[in-house]
Amino acid sequence: MMKPNKRVAITGLGPVSAAGIGWNSFSPAILKNFSGISPITVFGTDQYRSHMAAHIPAFDIDEYLESQKAYLDRSSQLALAATALALEDADIDAHDLDLRTTALSLGSAVGSLETMTMFFQGFLEKGPRLVKPFLFQHTYSNTAISLIAIEYGLMCMHLNFASGFVASGHAITEAFDLIRSGRTKVAIAGGFDALSEALFAGLNASEFISPDTETGKEISAPFDEHRNGFILGEGACVLILEEFDHAIARGANIHAELVGCGMASSEDNRESRSSGASAGIFNAMNSAIQAGNTDVNNIDLVMASANGSKIQDFIEANALIRLFGDSSSSISVTSIKPLIGETLGAGSSFQIAASIAAIKAQSVPAIINLRTPEKGLQLGFVTDTPLNKNIRSVLTNSIDPGGSAVSFLVLSSQTTI
Amino acid sequence: MKVAVTGMGIVSPIGQTVPDFWDALCNGISGIKEISRFSKDGFAFVRGGEIADFVPNHDFGAHAPISSAASFMMAAASQAIEDARLCEDCDANDVTGVVMSTNFGDTDAAEQLIASLAKHGAIDKHTLPRYLFQSMADRIADRWRLHGPRSVLSLSCSSGTAALGYGANLIRSGRAKVVITGGYDALSKFAWSGLSVLRTMTNGEIRPFDKRRDGTVFSEGAGSIVLEDYNHARARGSHIYAVLSGYGLNNNAHHMTAPSKNGAGSTDVMRMAIEDAGIAPSEIDHVNAHATGTKYNDITETQAIKAVLGKHAYEIPIAANKSEVGHMMGAAGIVEAIASVMSIVHGVVPPTINYGEPDPECDLDCVPNTKRAVPLRTVLSNSAGIGGCNAAIVLTASDTNTSEDRKEA
Numbered sequence: 001m002m003k004p005n006k007r008v009a010i011t012g013l014g015p016v017s018a019a020g021i022g023w024n025s026f027s028p029a030i031l032k033n034f035s036g037i038s039p040i041t042v043f044g045t046d047q048y049r050s051h052m053a054a055h056i057p058a059f060d061i062d063e064y065l066e067s068q069k070a071y072l073d074r075s076s077q078l079a080l081a082a083t084a085l086a087l088e089d090a091d092i093d094a095h096d097l098d099l100r101t102t103a104l105s106l107g108s109a110v111g112s113l114e115t116m117t118m119f120f121q122g123f124l125e126k127g128p129r130l131v132k133p134f135l136f137q138h139t140y141s142n143t144a145i146s147l148i149a150i151e152y153g154l155m156c157m158h159l160n161f162a163s164g165f166v167a168s169g170h171a172i173t174e175a176f177d178l179i180r181s182g183r184t185k186v187a188i189a190g191g192f193d194a195l196s197e198a199l200f201a202g203l204n205a206s207e208f209i210s211p212d213t214e215t216g217k218e219i220s221a222p223f224d225e226h227r228n229g230f231i232l233g234e235g236a237c238v239l240i241l242e243e244f245d246h247a248i249a250r251g252a253n254i255h256a257e258l259v260g261c262g263m264a265s266s267e268d269n270r271e272s273r274s275s276g277a278s279a280g281i282f283n284a285m286n287s288a289i290q291a292g293n294t295d296v297n298n299i300d301l302v303m304a305s306a307n308g309s310k311i312q313d314f315i316e317a318n319a320l321i322r323l324f325g326d327s328s329s330s331i332s333v334t335s336i337k338p339l340i341g342e343t344l345g346a347g348s349s350f351q352i353a354a355s356i357a358a359i360k361a362q363s364v365p366a367i368i369n370l371r372t373p374e375k376g377l378q379l380g381f382v383t384d385t386p387l388n389k390n391i392r393s394v395l396t397n398s399i400d401p402g403g404s405a406v407s408f409l410v411l412s413s414q415t416t417i
Numbered sequence: 418m419k420v421a422v423t424g425m426g427i428v429s430p431i432g433q434t435v436p437d438f439w440d441a442l443c444n445g446i447s448g449i450k451e452i453s454r455f456s457k458d459g460f461a462f463v464r465g466g467e468i469a470d471f472v473p474n475h476d477f478g479a480h481a482p483i484s485s486a487a488s489f490m491m492a493a494a495s496q497a498i499e500d501a502r503l504c505e506d507c508d509a510n511d512v513t514g515v516v517m518s519t520n521f522g523d524t525d526a527a528e529q530l531i532a533s534l535a536k537h538g539a540i541d542k543h544t545l546p547r548y549l550f551q552s553m554a555d556r557i558a559d560r561w562r563l564h565g566p567r568s569v570l571s572l573s574c575s576s577g578t579a580a581l582g583y584g585a586n587l588i589r590s591g592r593a594k595v596v597i598t599g600g601y602d603a604l605s606k607f608a609w610s611g612l613s614v615l616r617t618m619t620n621g622e623i624r625p626f627d628k629r630r631d632g633t634v635f636s637e638g639a640g641s642i643v644l645e646d647y648n649h650a651r652a653r654g655s656h657i658y659a660v661l662s663g664y665g666l667n668n669n670a671h672h673m674t675a676p677s678k679n680g681a682g683s684t685d686v687m688r689m690a691i692e693d694a695g696i697a698p699s700e701i702d703h704v705n706a707h708a709t710g711t712k713y714n715d716i717t718e719t720q721a722i723k724a725v726l727g728k729h730a731y732e733i734p735i736a737a738n739k740s741e742v743g744h745m746m747g748a749a750g751i752v753e754a755i756a757s758v759m760s761i762v763h764g765v766v767p768p769t770i771n772y773g774e775p776d777p778e779c780d781l782d783c784v785p786n787t788k789r790a791v792p793l794r795t796v797l798s799n800s801a802g803i804g805g806c807n808a809a810i811v812l813t814a815s816d817t818n819t820s821e822d823r824k825e826a
Contacts (some may be wrong), residue, residue, distance in 0.1 A: 008481040047537065100689070104668075109549055111571070113527075120531045120607050127459040128610040136611035137673045137803060140520070141550065141571035146804030149668035155682055157689075158806060162522070162571040165550030170568045174583065177590040183693075193817065202530050202545025263566035263592055264511060267559045279564060283511055402546070402555035404567050 005030035005180040008258045009247040009413070012090025012240025014082040014190070015353050017340045018054035018233055022085050026318075027357040030365050031386060034338045037220065037231050043197040048204045049211035050217050054233030054341030055195050065151065071138060073112040074194035074234075079144040080151060082236035083188060087152075090240035090252060092186070094152035100327070101185040102148060103157035105175045106192065106238070107167025108345035111141035114196035145191060154404045161345075165305075167191050168237070169348030169398045169406030173261040175241045185246045192236030203232060208401065210308055221369035222306035222335040222344075223313050223377055230307035233341015237349035249293060256356045259294075260409035262287030267403055281305070281397060281405035282319040288395065288407040296324050299409075300389070301333065301364055303351045305394035307337040310367075312399045317377040324379075332389065334358075334382045338368045348398040348406055355394035363388050419819050420585040420662075422812070423595075423655040424501025424643030425755050426493040430466035431744050434496065438752075439759045442741050442767040443788045449623065449634050449743050454485075454604045456719050456754050462618040465604055466636025466743030477560055484525040487553060488798035489639035489748075490601035491515065496640035498597060501655060502568060503561070514565035514593035515554045516584040517601070518576035519747035520802070522550045524605035557597060565593040573802025574707075575666070576600055577640065577750025581810050582664030582690075584644045592663045594649045601639035602746035608635070615674065615803070617711050623744075625737035625769055626715050626783045628776035633709040636743030640751030642758075657815040659758045662696070662795075665689025669805030677805070683721035686807035687797060691725070694811040695819060696795065698726045701733065701811075703791075705757045705798040708737035708783075709744055718799065719779045734784045734791060736760070737769040750800040750808060757796040757812050764792045 013023045018036025018126060029036075036054040045051040046370040061077040062068060064084040072080070087094050116139040122131045137143065139256040157178065168191020175187035193199075196400035203209050210229035212218035221230040234320040247254055266280035289295065302320060321328045336354045343350055358364050364387040373381055378417060392412045399405045425435050430448025432438030441448075451457070452465040462754065473481075473488050477495075482488045503513070521527075526548035535542045544550060556565040566587055572579045577600030584596035602608070612635055613619060617631030650657055667689065669682030677683075691698055704726075706718055723730045738756050745752050760766055765788055773787040794814040801807045 090596075099685075109551070116527065116607070117531050117534065119611065119617075120528065121535050123606065123610045124532060124535055128613060129459055129461065131610050131614060133614035136614055139611065140573055140804060141522075142573055142802075142804045142806060143673075146668055146673060146806060148571075149670045149805065150672065153670045155667055155670040155685060158572070158666050159579070160570060160572050163549035163554070163568040163570060164549050166551075166568075170566075174586070177586060177592070181590065198530060198534055199545070201534055201540055202548070204539035205542045206545050207542055208546075263514075263568075264564060265555075265558055265567045266564050267562065279511070283564070400551060402549070402551050403558065404551065404555075 006182055007244035008176050008179045009242045009244045009254045010239055010258055011242045011247050011252040011254055013240040013255060014085040014086030014089060014352050015350060016078050016082045017235040018056050018261045019340050023089055030336055030339060030354050030357050031361050031363055033365050033368050033386060035368060037341055050204055050209050050218055051212055052231050053195050056234060067367050071134060073115040073143060075108060075112055076144040076147050078194055079106060079192040080148060082190060082238040083148050086238040086240050089398035094154060097186055098155040101299060103175055103178050103184040103187040104154050104369060105159040105171040105187055105189040106145045107161030107171040108161060108191055108193045109167055110193060111162045112139050112143045113138050113198050114194060117198040151375060165344055165347060165400040166398045166404045166406045167345035172348060173263055173406060176258055176261045179241055179243050180196060183413040185243045187241040188238060189241055189306060190238035191346040193234060193344040193346050195234035200232060203417055210273040219369050220308045220338040222308050222337060222367050223373050224370050225372045225374045227308040227313060230309055230342035233343040235340060235343045235346050237346050237353055239349055239352060242290055247291055256359060256413050256414040257411045259287035259312060259411050260291030262407040265404045280403060281316055281399055282322060284405040284407040285323055285395060288409045299393050299395050300391040301358060301394045302331060302333045303355045303394055304335045305399040306335045307342040312401060316397060316399060317379060320379055330380045331379045332364055332382055334364050335367050335377045336365060351396040352408055352410055355396050358394060359391050359412045362391055418589045418691035419647035419660055419822060420588050421645045421647045421650040421660055422642055422658045422758055423645045423650050424497040426496025426500060426641040427752060427755055428468055428489040428493045429638045429752055430468060431742055432621060435755060442738060442756060443765055445768050445770040445786060447741055447770060452604060455606050460609060460613060460614050462620055464620055464634055467604060467639055482556060484523045486523050486601055486603035488555055490599050491637035493641040494597055494599050497643050498561060501643035511564035512594040513563040514587055514596040515558045515563055515567040516580045516596055517553045517599045518570045519550060520573055520576060520602050521608045523547050524607045527605055572806040573804050574746055574749055575800040575802040575806040575808035576747040578800035578808035578810055579666050581642060581661060581754055582666055582808060585661045585664060588644060588646050594646045596644045598644055599639060599641040600748040600751035602637060602748055604637045622771040623710040623740055624771040625740050626776060627712045627772050627777040628774040630710045633711050634743040636745045638745050638748050640748050640755055642751055642754060659815055660813045660815045660817050660819060661759050661810060662819040663690045663694025663811040665693060665809045667807050671805055673804055678716050680717040680721035682805060682807050683718055684724045686809045687725045690809040690811050699729050700795050701726060701797045702793045703734050703760060703796045705736045705753050705796055707801050708739055709798045710739060716778045719781055722781060730781055734766040734789060735781045736766055737783055740770045753798050757798045761796060761812060761814055763795050765790050
């Protein structure tokens with residue numbers, strides 16, 4: 001690149017997860033290995049192979065908004081709450097932002113699928129003339145982001161990614177690029193996805209999620225030899241990314257620095273395990289590390305995408321082994337998916353938040369359900385209990401079963417490279 | 418980094434290749450008639466732009482699409498990739514990306530999922546993965562073995578234009594040398610039942626800027642544009658149609674469905690795009706308008722164009738491609754960008770058809786009913802959609818020096 005790149009600070013964190021809402025609840029929960037996974041109570045699951053999810057209990061959107069709304073899809077509620085929390089954490093009044101240098105960039109895998117289901121069930125039952133008109137505007141993929149723009153008067157750069165399990169990864173990467181190039185100073189970036197029966201039923205049929213069977217229990221066990229799929233989680237996590245000097249000038253609390261983002265893909269993420277190390281995640285990690293002007297020896301922790309999937313966990317582990325080479329058996333690797341579930345489009349942003357929690361506490365949450373790693377996957381898995389160690393830099397991954405991969409390099413705000 | 422347009426493909430109600438589309442557009446051919454894709458029973462509005470006689474004349478093998486929406490997109494992308502002469506397996510350096518965009522995605526899959534759920538019936542294991550919007554980007558990337566970034570944007574009817582802006586930024590940021598962009602949507606019971614209640618449709622003609630206009634008409638199809646790092650395109654001897662020199666994306670931040678009163682969002686997004694292109698508003702030679710044919714869009718957009726361009730707005734032709742093709746939803750932005758590129762290449766502005774009665778509130782030159790030959794270098798193309806989304810891009814002649822050139826000099 002010919003232009004000097006700006007640095008990107010993370011100055012606000014707004015997690016809304018089953019393991020905790022808000023930074024002061026989320027961070028200690030993750031560090032104590034508290035899991036938000038529990039039996040689903042919001043709809044019946046007798047007809048499904050699986051019965052668990054990381055559902056957010058006792059969530060009231062009215063606590064986060066200035067005025068009551070007549071109707072909001074649950075995904076919009078989660079995204080609005082996460083945005084409010086992130087802005088508050090960053091000590092930013094959104095109404096004061098310079099709109100020409102502000103970006104709003106979010107992502108989700110299925111957006112407002114629950115409202116879409118309600119709307120179309122109305123059509124199926126009563127025909128086109130008796131559908132509920134007000135619901136339709138709440139069925140769009142961009143419903144949540146547009147409601148956020150309206151809530152805060154954000155007539156600014158507006159990007160909504162619908163890119164599956166890497167959606168917030170793409171949203172954050174684009175915010176990063178816009179700041180690095182100088183076009184944006186402050187970005188509200190992250191992702192969201194809500195639990196709904198339509199989503200759960202679709203995933204249940206797809207064989208993505210861990211089933212409760214006579215031969216195996218329903219569990220999120222990344223990298224384990226007995227893993228059999230993921231457990232769905234819901235949530236939203238919004239970050240405030242800020243041009244470094246802008247953050248310094250306003251006296252912001254800098255949680256961490258985002259120094260590199262990598263995006264790549266390959267067709268082998270969903271193919272047979274024989275394909276070994278996927279080029280997609282390997283290239284994404286390399287690209288993130290190169291952007292950070294560093295090398296693998298300076299990485300202290302990997303926050304893995306691994307969610308218990310037979311194929312993607314295997315691919316990620318092999319890509320890590322290839323990347324770290326001789327030091328792969330000693331590189332610390334963890335995954336927070338047994339704690340907050342597979343949160344789909346929100347995953348990348350939650351993992352960046354969890355990476356910051358680990359850096360701040362100098363402690364790595366364990367992969368709680370990992371008992372026996374699959375043979376041949378020799379990495380420094382953190383198991384059983386949290387590991388205290390010096391952590392300055394974290395590499396965090398997200399993989400979509402369709403082939404996309406993103407990787408981020410998060411650095412302690414006290415570190416310079 | 419300058420971004421070139423090096424390939425284009427289209428599946429529209431008035432043509433299923435770029436030359437056929439362009440001929441029909443210039444000759445004022447309408448693609449609007451009574452729809453037949455699903456039963457019209459109970460629907461208040463029955464006219465739309467369907468893809469008739471669609472022949473998916475490409476062998477996609479294992480990547481063969483199963484829904485209309487995906488079929489249109491694969492066919493358009495296939496044309497664009499061929500047009501750009503991107504060979505099989507030419508992505509050896511993993512630098513070709515895919516950026517798709519849509520309002521509704523694979524609604525067949527969504528409708529199947531929702532109907533099965535309502536009946537407590539069995540759900541096919543492929544249904545939800547197919548519905549995930551990202552599957553469209555995967556389908557294209559897998560078919561042509563592309564290993565760069567693959568993503569999907571969904572910003573209602575501004576999606577296609579947004580995908581071009583985002584795709585350009587992936588190239589500027591060094592994340593890709595080539596990006597296959599696409600926009601697609603199909604007519605479906607879900608979309609039609611929803612769009613019917615928005616009070617934006619007409620059962621008559623779609624008449625942008627005409628005083629008698631009373632609504633828009635929705636259409637289906639897909640468009641695809643190959644964006645490429647200008648130097649990469651030059652180095653491999655590509656034909657460069659035009660340069661994408663600037664983009665803006667924003668939101669009215671006003672209301673989910675009501676237009677903002679003074680068109681502030683629309684004004685601002687055009688200014689964003691013009692500033693990004695590093696040009697003066699007076700350098701815009703032509704506006705390819707969003708022009709949906711609704712009462713409010715056309716007034717608000719006219720006011721916004723005048724706010725951005727001042728008196729210059731009266732001196733340039735304004736195109737309303739939707740008068741011929743209808744409103745192609747997630748595909749609209751890319752289809753209109755293709756028309757804009759063709760206008761630059763051929764020096765012709767296609768007509769706004771169905772035009773008869775001038776509206777004093779829409780008093781710009783919309784090239785009524787007959788195409789016009791006029792030399793053009795720089796076109797501004799606008800899109801907007803539900804939720805208050807706006808997008809605008811600036812396309813310029815292929816030999817233009819852009820602000821990116823000046824930054825690099």
